[in-house]
Amino acid sequence: MTLLSARDLAIHNRLHPTALDVQAGELVALIGPNGGGKTSLLRALARIEGASGVVAVDGEDIDEAPMARRRQLLSFLPASRDVTWPISARDVIRLGLDRDDEKRIEEMVSLFELGRLADRPVNQLSTGERARVLAARALVGNPKLLLLDEPLSNLDPYWVLHFLEIFEAAAEAGHMVLAALHDLSQLDRFSRALLIADGRIQMDETPAKLVASERFEEIFRISSANGRWAIRKPADPRSLP
Numbered sequence: 001m002t003l004l005s006a007r008d009l010a011i012h013n014r015l016h017p018t019a020l021d022v023q024a025g026e027l028v029a030l031i032g033p034n035g036g037g038k039t040s041l042l043r044a045l046a047r048i049e050g051a052s053g054v055v056a057v058d059g060e061d062i063d064e065a066p067m068a069r070r071r072q073l074l075s076f077l078p079a080s081r082d083v084t085w086p087i088s089a090r091d092v093i094r095l096g097l098d099r100d101d102e103k104r105i106e107e108m109v110s111l112f113e114l115g116r117l118a119d120r121p122v123n124q125l126s127t128g129e130r131a132r133v134l135a136a137r138a139l140v141g142n143p144k145l146l147l148l149d150e151p152l153s154n155l156d157p158y159w160v161l162h163f164l165e166i167f168e169a170a171a172e173a174g175h176m177v178l179a180a181l182h183d184l185s186q187l188d189r190f191s192r193a194l195l196i197a198d199g200r201i202q203m204d205e206t207p208a209k210l211v212a213s214e215r216f217e218e219i220f221r222i223s224s225a226n227g228r229w230a231i232r233k234p235a236d237p238r239s240l241p
C-alpha cells in the first residue's frame, strides 16, 4: 500500500522536481555525496521550507493538514544535535506530542534507556545522549512517516544497532522510515536505497544492487577492491588518446 506519495517536489537551485512513492513497511536509506540533496529532500518532504509540489501521507495532503494531524502523519529528525534550551530531556520528548500523554513519554524514556537522564537539562547531555532524546521526540507521536536526517551519527555501536531495531520495528508495524546515512556499513539493514546527487534521485534500488553498480562508484568517486573501499583515482590525462 502506497503511504507516501510526493509529486513535483522542488527547491529552487537545490532539488530538481522529484516524485517519490513509499509503501507501508518500507525502510528506505537515502545516501549520496556531501551537498547531494539528502537534507533538502527530507526538508521538502517535511514541508519545513518553501518547497513546491505536493506531499500526501496516507492520502492526506500535508499542506492541508492542521498541525496536530501533521504530527500524526510525519515527523522530522534534523541532523543537528544542538539543543540550546535548558529544559529537561523528558520535556523535549513531550514537544513531539500535541496533548499530554505521560504513559507514552515513559515508553520512550524506557525504549531509549533515558531513565537516569530524563530529568537532566538536555543541553547538559552528551551528543549521543541528546541524539537518543531527539529520536525519542521524533517517535513519540507514532507518526506514519519518519524522516530522519543522519539518525545514526554520534551513536556508539550498541546504539546504532538499537536504533536500527527500533526502525525495523516501526516498519514492521506498517510505518515508513526514510533515513539519510553516510555510514554505508549499515545499508544492508534497509529494504530500499535512494542515491541522490546534484539535487536529483539518481538511483532507486535494493542496497545490494545499488552498491554493486558502476554508477554508485562514479557518483561517490570510490571503488571497491579486496573488500575495502578506496578513492577512485582520476584518469591519467597522459593515458588519453
Ligand SMILES: Nc1ncnc2c1ncn2[C@@H]1O[C@H](COP(=O)(O)OP(=O)(O)OP(=O)(O)O)[C@@H](O)[C@H]1O
Binding pocket: 013, 014, 032, 033, 034, 035, 036, 037, 038, 039, 040, 041
Ligand atoms: N539554505 C540553503 N540555501 C541555499 N543553498 C543551500 C541551503 N542549504 C543547502 N544548500 C545547498 O543545497 C545543496 C544540497 O544540500 P543538502 O544539505 O541538501 O545536501 P546533503 O546531501 O544533505 O549534504 P551533506 O551530506 O553534506 O549533509 C548543496 O549544494 C548546498 O550547498
